[in-house]
Each structure stands twice: as C-alpha cells, then as structure tokens.
Amino acid sequence: MGYRFDWNPIWHHRDQVLSGLAITIALSIVGLLGALAIGMAVGTAGAARARPLRVFAVLYVEGVRNVPLLLHIYLWFLGFSAIQLPAFLCAALGLSIYSGAYAAELFRTGLTGVPAQQSEAAAALGLRRWTILRKVIYPQAFRAIAPSLASLSSQLVKDSSLASVVAVGELAYEAGAIDADTFRTFEVYATITVLYLLLVTISSHLILRLVPTVGERSHG
Amino acid sequence: MKRRYFLTLASLAPAFVLWPVFARADDVPDSVAAVKARGKLLAGVKMDTPPFGFLNESNEPAGFDLDILRAVAATIGVPIEFVRVTSVTRIPLLLSGNVDVVAASMTHTREREHTIDFSEDYYTGGQTLLVPKASAITGVDGLDGKRVAVQQGTTLAKNIAALAPKANVTAFRDYDAAWLALAQGRADALTGSLSILEGFAKNNDGFKIVGGLLSKEPFGVGMRHGDWAMRDAVNATLQDLWASGAYAKLYQTWFGGAPSEPIEVYPQ
Amino acid sequence: MGDLLVRNAPFLLAGLRATLALAGWTALFGTILAMPVALLRYLDVPVLGRACAAYIWFIRGTPLLVVLLLCYFALPALFGYHTTASAAALVGFVVFLAAYAAQDMLTGLHSVPRTLLEGGAALGLTRLQVIRLIVVPLGARIAVPALFGQYVRMFKYTSVASALGATELTGSVLLVNGRVFQPLPLLGIAAVVYLVVCLSISMLGRWAQVRLVPGVVGLSPKG
Numbered sequence: 001m002g003y004r005f006d007w008n009p010i011w012h013h014r015d016q017v018l019s020g021l022a023i024t025i026a027l028s029i030v031g032l033l034g035a036l037a038i039g040m041a042v043g044t045a046g047a048a049r050a051r052p053l054r055v056f057a058v059l060y061v062e063g064v065r066n067v068p069l070l071l072h073i074y075l076w077f078l079g080f081s082a083i084q085l086p087a088f089l090c091a092a093l094g095l096s097i098y099s100g101a102y103a104a105e106l107f108r109t110g111l112t113g114v115p116a117q118q119s120e121a122a123a124a125l126g127l128r129r130w131t132i133l134r135k136v137i138y139p140q141a142f143r144a145i146a147p148s149l150a151s152l153s154s155q156l157v158k159d160s161s162l163a164s165v166v167a168v169g170e171l172a173y174e175a176g177a178i179d180a181d182t183f184r185t186f187e188v189y190a191t192i193t194v195l196y197l198l199l200v201t202i203s204s205h206l207i208l209r210l211v212p213t214v215g216e217r218s219h220g
Numbered sequence: 221m222k223r224r225y226f227l228t229l230a231s232l233a234p235a236f237v238l239w240p241v242f243a244r245a246d247d248v249p250d251s252v253a254a255v256k257a258r259g260k261l262l263a264g265v266k267m268d269t270p271p272f273g274f275l276n277e278s279n280e281p282a283g284f285d286l287d288i289l290r291a292v293a294a295t296i297g298v299p300i301e302f303v304r305v306t307s308v309t310r311i312p313l314l315l316s317g318n319v320d321v322v323a324a325s326m327t328h329t330r331e332r333e334h335t336i337d338f339s340e341d342y343y344t345g346g347q348t349l350l351v352p353k354a355s356a357i358t359g360v361d362g363l364d365g366k367r368v369a370v371q372q373g374t375t376l377a378k379n380i381a382a383l384a385p386k387a388n389v390t391a392f393r394d395y396d397a398a399w400l401a402l403a404q405g406r407a408d409a410l411t412g413s414l415s416i417l418e419g420f421a422k423n424n425d426g427f428k429i430v431g432g433l434l435s436k437e438p439f440g441v442g443m444r445h446g447d448w449a450m451r452d453a454v455n456a457t458l459q460d461l462w463a464s465g466a467y468a469k470l471y472q473t474w475f476g477g478a479p480s481e482p483i484e485v486y487p488q
Numbered sequence: 489m490g491d492l493l494v495r496n497a498p499f500l501l502a503g504l505r506a507t508l509a510l511a512g513w514t515a516l517f518g519t520i521l522a523m524p525v526a527l528l529r530y531l532d533v534p535v536l537g538r539a540c541a542a543y544i545w546f547i548r549g550t551p552l553l554v555v556l557l558l559c560y561f562a563l564p565a566l567f568g569y570h571t572t573a574s575a576a577a578l579v580g581f582v583v584f585l586a587a588y589a590a591q592d593m594l595t596g597l598h599s600v601p602r603t604l605l606e607g608g609a610a611l612g613l614t615r616l617q618v619i620r621l622i623v624v625p626l627g628a629r630i631a632v633p634a635l636f637g638q639y640v641r642m643f644k645y646t647s648v649a650s651a652l653g654a655t656e657l658t659g660s661v662l663l664v665n666g667r668v669f670q671p672l673p674l675l676g677i678a679a680v681v682y683l684v685v686c687l688s689i690s691m692l693g694r695w696a697q698v699r700l701v702p703g704v705v706g707l708s709p710k711g
Contacts, residue, residue: 003566066686067679068644070651070658075679078671081404158551165651167372167392167401172553176308177391179561180373183335185312189554189562197549262572267655268666275663279499303573304653312561317570393651396666403669423667 009182010191020174021195027092027160027170028203032153034096039103044133046108057104065101070162072098077166091163099156106148110141146211150204157199171195251320252296252449261293264305264319264442268396270419271474272325284474285323288342288441288458291466292321295457306394308373311336314442321443321450325413327375328440337447338440339454343415344481346433347376350402350410350417352426357409359431363387369398369407379435380411402427413437415475438481459485492673496664503660504681510656511643513578518585518642519635525586526593531619540590547587552648556580560652577649585642589635596631597623629700636693640686647682657681 010017046057064072073094076085085093114137122132142149164173171192179188255261265285266273273283281302293300303319310324314336325345328338351357357366363384370377372391380389390407392398399420402410410417414433421427441458443450461467462483471479493500525540547555559580564571571579600623608618650659661678665671 003568062687063683066640066644066683066690068647068658068682070647071675071679071682074658074662074671075675078400078404078665079675081400081406081671084405087406154549158549161551161553162648162651164553165393165397167390167397172551172557173372173393175554175557176393177372179312180308183311183315185315186562186566189557193550193554193558196551196554197546200549267663275499275667277495279496279660279664304655306653309561309653312565313573316561316564316576318560318564318573318576396662400666400669 003186005187006184007187009184010178010187013178013182016174016178017171017191017195020169020171020192021199023088023168024157024160024170024199027088027095027163027168028153028157028199030092031095031099031156031160034092035099035103035152035156036149038096038100039107040138042100042104043107043111046104047111057108061101061104064097067098069094069098069159070165073162073166087163087166087168090166091160091168095156095159095163099152099159102152102155103149106145106152107141110145111137113144114140143212146208149211150207153207154200154204157203158196161196249444249447250449251443251447252453255296255298255320255450258298260298261289261296261300261321262319263289263293263300263302264310264313264322264324265289265302266306266310266324266395267304268306268394268399269325269416270423271415273323274419284343284470285325287470287474288461289321289323291461292441292454292457295453295460306373307371308393311442314444317444321441321454323439323441325416325439326442327437329375332442335445336442337445337451338442339451340458340484341438341440341481342458342483343439345413345415345437345439347379347411347435347437348414348417348429348433349431350412350421350427351408351430352402353428355408355428355430357430360384360434363409366408367406369401369410370412371395371398375435375437376411376413383434455486458483492668492670493677496668499664500657500660500677503655503657506654507643507646507656507658508685510577510581510646510649510654511639514581514585514642514646515639517578517582518589521582521586522589522593525590526597527624529590529594530597530623544587544591547584548591552580552584552645553651555584556648556652559583573652573654577652577654581642581646581649584645585638588638588641592634592638593627593631595634596629597627599630600626632700633693633697636689636696639693640689643686643689644682 042057042060045053046061048054048057073091076090076093077087118136118140119132122136123129127135160170161172163170164176167173175188175192179185182188263286265281265283267275267281269283271283272285273281276282286302289302290300303313305313305319305322305324307324307326310322310326311332313319314322323342326332328341332338349357349359349363357363360380360383363380364386366387368380368384368387368389370380370389370391372393377389377391380387390401392401395412395416398407398410398412401407403424410420411434414429417429421429441454443454458467461470463485467483468479471477525543528536528540529544531537556577559571560573560576563569564576604622604626605618608622609615613621646656647658649656650662653659655663657678661674665674668674
C-alpha cells in the first residue's frame, strides 16, 4: 500500500477528539429527548379518535420527515437567523423535529397496538383518562417499540454528525479541524469511525435496557 | 459444483460495481501526462471566495484563481474542469486525486510544504478584519471577548488565535458560512484575506475593513508531492502571464490596481 | 422573490438534476450490490457470509458523512488510488445504501415461511433450487416496501454531499444564498422539492407493492 501510518498527530490532538466526542454525546441526548417528547405528543395525536388530531399528526409526520435533516438544521441556522439561536440549539432543534416525526410513527403504531378493551376495562375501574394513558397504555407501547426506538437512537447519533455544517464542534467537525491541521486524513477518519461505532452500539444497548423499564415503577 | 459457481459469481458483483474507481495511481505522480491522457485538467477552486473563486451573477464560476488555472490548462493544451473545494477539503482532495491542481486562495506555508508542493507565489495578500459599520472594533486589540468568524483549516485561523487569544473564535467550514455568520450578526468580526473581505464589503453596504494588515499571506498553486511536471507547467504559465502583461490585466480586472508583488521570471 | 427564482432557476434546476442522477444511480447500483450481500448472509456461506455481516454492521454503525469522508479522502490516501469527486460520492452512497438494502432483503428472505421450504424439498427440489425458485422471488417481493423506504431516505441523504462541496440541490441553494442572502425562500423551495420527490417515490413504492405483493399476501416481514 505504501502508506505510512502515523497516529501520533491524533494522540497529540486527543483533547479535540474528546471534546468532539462530548459534544456529540450531548447533542445526541438533547436531540433524543426532544424527539421522544415530540414523538409521544404527535404519536398520541395520531392514535387519537378525533379526526383533526389524526390529520395534524399525518401532516406533521409527512411534512417533516420528507425534508432532509440538513435542510432542517439550515432552516434554523440560516432561515430563522433573526432569532439568533446558538448553533448547538439549531442542530438540536433540527434533530428533535426531524427524528420526532419518525418517533411519532413508532408511538402511533405502539399505541394502536394496545387492545382497546384494556382502556375500556381501566375506565370501568374508574381510572381517569390521563391515568389510564400513563399507567396502562404508554408502558405497553414503550415496551412494544423498544427495538425500533433503539435503532432510532443510533440513527440519531449518526445524524448528529450533520451539525458539523453549522460549526458545532462535534466529532465530525473536530475531525475536519484535525485533518486540516495534520493532513493525517486516514488516521483521523478511522479514529472517529471507531468512536461512532462504539457510540451507536452503546446507545442502542442502553435504549433496549432502559425503555422496557419505563412505567414499571408505576406498577409498584 | 454448481452451487460454488453461483456463489462465486454472486460475490464478484460488488467488485464489478467498484471496479472503475480502483484504478491504481502511480507512485511518482506525473499529472501532466495523466491530464493529457485524460483530456482535461481537474482544477480545484473555491466558489464562495470573491474575487478569487466565486459564482458570478449568472451562477457561473469566475475569479482570479480560475483565470490563472485556465491559463495552466491552455499551457498543457487540454480543457479545464473546475471542482469545488473548501479550505478544509482542498489538500485532501488534491492528495486523493480528485483534482490535479488547487488554486484556492491558499497561503504557501512551510508546514504545507511537508504534504504538497507549491508553485511560485502568484499573489500576495494579508489578513485583516471586516466588521459592521457601527462596530467599535478598530483592530485585533479590540477583539477580547468578541465573537470572531474565520474559516476552518486556514493560516488565518491560526493567526487570529495567536493574535487575539481572548477572542471567541468560531471556525466555519467555508467562507460562505463565515461571511453569513457576520452578516447575520452571529459574529462581531470576520477575519480573512484583505482582497476577499474587500470583495464582500464591495457587494454589501454596512461593513468596513479595520485593523490594517495582520500578516503577509503569499498564495501558491498546490500540486501533489513530487509532481514536478505539473509544478513546471504552472510556473512556466505564471511567468509567461507576467512577461506578456496578461497577469497585470487579470490583476486589474479582479483587484483594481497594479500588482503589488512581481512574479519572479526565470531566465530562458 | 419571483425575480430571485427566475434568475437562479437554471442553476437550481441543474442542482436538482445532479441530485436526481446521484440518487438514481445510487438506488440502481446499491440494490444490485445488496443482492449478493443478502444472499451470502442468508446462505451463511463460511467466510463470505461473515464478511458481509461485518460490512452491514460497519456501515449501519457509521454516519453517512463519515462514510463519504472515508471514500473521498481517507481510502484514496490509504490505498494510493485516484478518484474523482463524483465517483467517490457515488461509491460512498452505493456502499451506504447497499448495507441497509441488504439488511432489508435479508429480513425479506427470512420471512419466507419454513413450510414452503420444506414443501419444496418434499417435491424433490435441491436446496439451491428451493432458494432460487421459492425463497428469492418471495423474499424479494416482501422486501419491496422496505426497499422503497430506503430509496426515500437515500434521496434525502444526497443533500449531505453538499457538505463535501457537491453542487447538488442543497449545495446550489447554499451557494446562491451566499451571494443573494435570501435563506427562507431558497430553503423553502428546496424543502418543497424534496417533499414532492420523496412523496412520489413513496407512491411509486406503494404501486410496486400492490403490483408485486398480492401473490404473497399474509407474508409480512417479521420486523
């Protein structure tokens, strides 16, 4: 191959790699929480009986997820520049809104999968609607969609790399900075590839472990 | 037997898909021969950096760097194809063979000489600051705590970090993004090469150049390490342009004025 | 705004053409590449099957941007070959799509019920014949909806090429915006174009599903 490896420059720039890693993790967590919140709200609307709610859910899901994530990020960063959101927030908003559409579809499927008799039975026991949702319906839906949520979260970790285009100092951005400094192109990108593989694997394992336990406490 | 045949065929399919791009490069690059064989020069230029390389009103690439490389293509005797690069991608794209030469307002530095080769310097600029007209910033001393936009992967980024260590510097991936950051008020100042900032200021009222020249930035055309044939071709082109007076005309067109630094012409 | 669009329409349309070409070739080559990968995995061929599994795992764990950066910069630097920006982008997208498509095809192949395989064997078909005549046609049809989902995703993802300086739709919008500074109309137009094309691909997918899948009603992917 005739290529001489030199990993010293990477070690020399380890602070940059680590800070990029930290920001990737932070961005992924914020983005995932936002996506889950949007997904639960819109997914619940999509599974509702009221037609206007369902129409709203369909419009949100189709309107948002058929536009590239990159445009969502640029829209907040360039389009709504008058409100001057920090770049990190623009990327987090873009990730939340975009992945939220996918999460909404998951929640809708999960919620409609819970048999209607269960909420009827719970209502017959005198439970309020909100209590039924929180204690009976959501925990089952969460468990049902846990594997899909795991792949959604690993997708989100990978997608966070697009925040580099608006100069958020996450892994891909720092890789560019180190590459421009050292020209050790292969070593730089090999390093961040391994880090992404680790992050993706760990995050989906975490979700698979955590999500099914949601609501278990409330079962007492 | 039949099964093995089937599987072998199946496993070869990816190789066929990938085949065209895995042509091995020679160990000692002679891009001029390769360019002639290919029939076109792949030229790396920026498209967001007026007046060196940018899109004009009709969205065609134009600029000083492009005209220099057009002359190089004419010397070699092939048509030219422009490939967009940014400060971050220009050297990797050169090394990976995506382009044969790069003229992308790139400062000729000793550090970069370790990785690529340079032609003679074809332009000498300097770094300065662009700020909104109403700004109180008058020079690097006033940058403490201010947000400064710059391009990632440039000498400019290193210089400003050294000159204004207390400034809050954000390095953007390309000039467009850095310039928009200033224009949108996300940054208090944009630092860059004088001619480039003049280009932005000329097209947009409301901004002024302050602080004088912070550094001297000689620009060179980049080619792969050891690609002497390409370097000779570029140097010969630059010297011919200078000797014939064409260089002065290009300079007048793009910068308005006479060249500040001559191009050295070697005896025949 | 009308003036802005009229003046820049040819440039933006050229960007759209580049996006469509990139997405189209990616879908074609990516699907072709995915077929042997899925088959080798399904048959669990000793070394190659493992290699395909590793390939799928690797790509599915790596961001597209990083895959593209590897194809543009890192691999040419490592192996010393030269490539062009468009070839590097195409290879990156093809390699990326193929891993996801192969996984979907594999799911399709695995959803063909065991009883059909056993039935085929009982009729005296060899294992290869069972796979060629029963598993592949049925599995491929089951995989069609998921594959079109990947095409939609891929079409949106072509925008990432702009981060590497390609002047496809998103890249041209950003370049024009750098000069005229009208982000909202420009990004809005791009968003509408992506939306329309994505919805069209989805509709095409549903049409293909209706055309292809009736023969296998009741066989849905296991997930």
